[in-house]
Amino acid sequence: MALDPQAKGLLDAMAANPAPRIMDLPVEQGREMYRGIAATLDVQGVPIGKTEDRTIPGPAGEIPVRIYTPVAAGGDALPVLVYFHGGGWVIGDLETHDALCRSFANEAGCKVVAVDYRLAPEHRFPAAADDSFAAVKWVEANAAEIGVDATRIAVAGDSAGGNLAAVVSQLARDAKGPQIAFQLLIYPVTDTNTDTASYRDNATGYFLERDGMNWFFDHYLGDGDRNDPRIAPLKAASLAGLPRAYVITAGFDPLRDEGRAYADALKAAGVPTEHVNYEGMIHGFFNLRGAFDVARDAVKSAAKALKEALA
Template identity: 80%
Template sequence: MALDPQVKALLDGMAANTDVPRIIDLPPQGAREMYRAMAAQLDAQGLPIGRTEDRTIPGPAGEIPVRIYTPVAAGSDALPVLVYFHGGGWVIGDLETHDALCRTFANESGCRVIAVDYRLAPEHRFPSAVDDALAAVQWVEANASSIGVDPNRIAVAGDSAGGNLAAVVAQLARDTKGPQIAYQILIYPVTDTDTETGSYQAFATGHFLERDGMVWFIDHYAGEGDRADPRLAPLKAASLAGLPPAYVVTAGFDVLRDEGRAYAEALKAAGVPVEYVNYDGMIHGFFNLQAVLDVGRDAVKAASKALKDALA
C-alpha cells in the first residue's frame, strides 16, 4: 500500500511549509479560522446548486443554524433527504467548510441535503453536539411536508466527528423508536475513544490528522465525561442490531481507519446491511479535498450513488 501521488505531493507541501502552526497549537477560535481558510484553498469552490437556504431551527439549547441544499433540476415532488453533520473533531468546522461536499451530495444523489451547524466544543462539551444532531433529524421528520422532503426517505451522514454524530443519531433513533432513518453514510467516522489502535500507531504523525490532534479533539469535546458512553463511542454500544443500512468509508493512511473498519464489521455481525469501502492511498479528510485529489471527487460521487440507490 502506497500513498496516492496527489496525496503525497499535498503532504510534502504541507511539511515544507514550516511557518504554518498546527491546529492543536492554536486556541479553538484560531483553529476554526485556520480550518476555514484551508477548506477555501483545498476544496472545490462555486459548484452549481439548484438553491440554498440558510435558516435556523429549534434546538435543545436555542436555535440551530442549518443550510438546505436543493439539487440542480429538482422537480416539485418531495425529495429524499440527507441530514449532514460536518467533521472537525467537534471543535472546528461549519457550514462553509463543508459547503462543496454538501453541494456535491445534493446534485449527485438527487437528495435535498440539510447541513447542521451543531454546537462546538469546548464551549459546548459532549453531549451538546449529539443533542443538536438528534434534534435536527427530529425536526426534519416533523416538518417534512413544509421543506419538501419524504419522511420515509431520511438518511444521515457525516465525516469524522460528523460520522460519529451520524452513527450515534442512528442508534438513538432506533432506541427511541424514531425518527425513522433509512440509511447512514459514515465517512472515516470516529467510533471509539481508543487512541492506541494499530492505525493510530502506524500513522501517528505526518498524515494530515495526527494522533495528538485526535487526543486534543477528544479532550476538548469529552472533557471529564465517560469516554465509554456509546453516545461518544458508538462502537461500545451494547447492540448494533436493528440499525439502518450503512455505507462506511475509511482511508488507508488514517489514524481512524481501524475503528471505522471495526464499526463496519460490528454492524455486519449484528445483521445490518453494510457496504464498506477503504481507499488505500488516501488520508483523513480526502472527501473535502475535491480541488486537489481526483480520488476525493470520485469517492464523493460513489457515496452519492450509494445514497441515491438506497433511497430510490
C-alpha cells in the same frame, strides 16, 4: 499499500512549508485555519438549485441549518440527507462543508440539511449529539414544509460528523424514531481508543495526527465517560436494527481501524453494510477534491450509494 502520489505531494509540500498545527492555536484561530483549508483545497463554485439558511429549535436554543435543493429538483417531495460536518466537534461549520453538501444534493438527487451543531469547548459532550438528534427529529416533523419525504431520511457526516451520524442512528433506533433509512459514515470516529494499529502507524505526518485527536477528545469530552456509546458508538450494547450503512475509511488515517471495526460489527449484527477503504488516502480527503482525483471519484461513489438507498 502506498500513499497516493497526489496525497504524498500535498503532505510533502506541507512538511516543506510547515504551518502552525490547529491544536497549537487558540480555538477560534484553529477554526479560521480550517475554513481556509476548505476554501483552498476543496472544489469551488459547485452549482445548486437553491440554498436556504434558517434556524430550527434545539435543546439549548436555535440551531442554524442550511437547506440545499439540487439543480434538477422537480416538484415532488425529495429524499433528504441530514449532514453533520467534521472537525473534531471543535472546528468546522456550514461553510467548510458547503461544497460537499452541494455535491451530495446534485449527485444523489436529494435535499440536504446541513446542521451547524454547537461546538466544544464552549459546549461540551453531549451538546453536539443532542443538537444533531434534534435536527433529524425536526426534519421528520417538518418534512412537508421543506419538501422532503419523511420516509426517505438519511444521515451522513465525516470524521466527528460521521460519529454524530452513527450516534443519531443509534438514538433514533432506541427511541423508535425518527425512521432513518441509511447512514453514510465517512472515516467516522467510532471509539475513543487511540492505541490501535492505525493510530500507531499514522500517528504523525498524515494530516490528522494522534495528538490532534486527543486534543479534540479533551475539548469535547473533558472528564466525560469515554465509554459512553454517544461518543464511542462501537461500544453500544447492540448494533442490531440500525439503518443500512456505507462506511468509508482511508488507509493512512488514524481512524481507519475503528471505522473498519464498526463496519464489521454492523455486518455481524445483521445490518446491510458496505465498507470501502481508499488505501492510498489520508483523513479528510472528501474535503480535498481540489487536490485529489480520488476524492472526486469517492464523493461520486458515495452519492451513488446514497441515491440507490433512498430510491
